Amino acid sequence: ETGVTQTPRHLVMGMTNKKSLKCEQHLGHNAMYWYKQSAKKPLELMFVYNFKEQTENNSVPSRFSPECPNSSHLFLHLHTLQPEDSALYLCASSPAEWGGLTDTQYFGPGTRLTVL
Amino acid sequence: DQQVKQNSPSLSVQEGRISILNCDYTNSMFDYFLWYKKYPAEGPTFLISISSIKDKNEDGRFTVFLNKSAKHLSLHIVPSQPGDSAVYFCAAKGQGGSEKLVFGKGTKLTVNP
Numbered sequence: 001e002t003g004v005t006q007t008p009r010h011l012v013m014g015m016t017n018k019k020s021l022k023c024e025q026h027l028g029h030n031a032m033y034w035y036k037q038s039a040k041k042p043l044e045l046m047f048v049y050n051f052k053e054q055t056e057n058n059s060v061p062s063r064f065s066p067e068c069p070n071s072s073h074l075f076l077h078l079h080t081l082q083p084e085d086s087a088l089y090l091c092a093s094s095p096a097e098w099g100g101l102t103d104t105q106y107f108g109p110g111t112r113l114t115v116l
Numbered sequence: 117d118q119q120v121k122q123n124s125p126s127l128s129v130q131e132g133r134i135s136i137l138n139c140d141y142t143n144s145m146f147d148y149f150l151w152y153k154k155y156p157a158e159g160p161t162f163l164i165s166i167s168s169i170k171d172k173n174e175d176g177r178f179t180v181f182l183n184k185s186a187k188h189l190s191l192h193i194v195p196s197q198p199g200d201s202a203v204y205f206c207a208a209k210g211q212g213g214s215e216k217l218v219f220g221k222g223t224k225l226t227v228n229p
Contacts, residue, residue, distance in 0.1 A: 004159065006159075009157075040221065041221065042118065042120070042205075042218075042219040042220055042221045042222075043160075043205070043217075043219040045216055045217070048216070056216070090159055090160070091159075092159075104150070104162045104165070105162075105217060106161075106162070107152075107159030107160045107161070108159045109157065109158050109159045110158075110159055
C-alpha cells in the first residue's frame, strides 16, 4: 500500500454507538492530521499530531477522541455522536508539522460518516 | 469568518478552452498558497503551490497567479480536459508563522467534451 489509507470508507452509526476511524500513512511522515468536511463548508482542521504528540485540538467536542500510537497510525474514536457530526472525515500526513511552509499535506480518501 | 473564499461554487468549461478558478483571502499574514484537486470518493490531492514572493508559478497545463495587493489568486488550466473535472480547493498557510492549512469551500469544475 502506498500513500495514506483510511478505513472504513463508509460508516453508519447510531448516536449511542462507539466506533473508530483508522488512518495509516506509508510515506514516512511525522505529522498527521484529522479534518472534517461538512456539506458546503470548507475543510476544518480538527487535530494535529507531530511525532506522536498532539499539538493541536481545534476546539473539537470531547465525543471525538484521537489517538496516535506511532507516526504511521492515527485513530479517531467516536462516541455518542450527533446527527450533525455526519460528514467526510479526512486524514492527512506531512513530513513534519513545522517542516516548513512548503511541506505538502497528503490526504487519504476519507471516511463518509452518517450518524442516525 | 472565512479567511479563504472561493466565491464560485461551480464552473463549466468546454474541452480545449481555458478554465480559471478564483480564490480570495483576507489574512495578509498568509504567505504560501496551494491548490488541491478532489475527485469523488478520493481525498484531495496536491496540484500546485505558490509562495508570496512570486506572482506566478507554472506546471504544465496549470498556472497559479498571485496578486498580493488584491489578496487574490487564480488557477488557470489550459487547455482544459474532461479529466480535469473535479472540485478544486484553494488553501493558504503561514499566518503568524503557523503552517496550518486554511481551506476555501471549493469550486466544482466540469469540463465538457
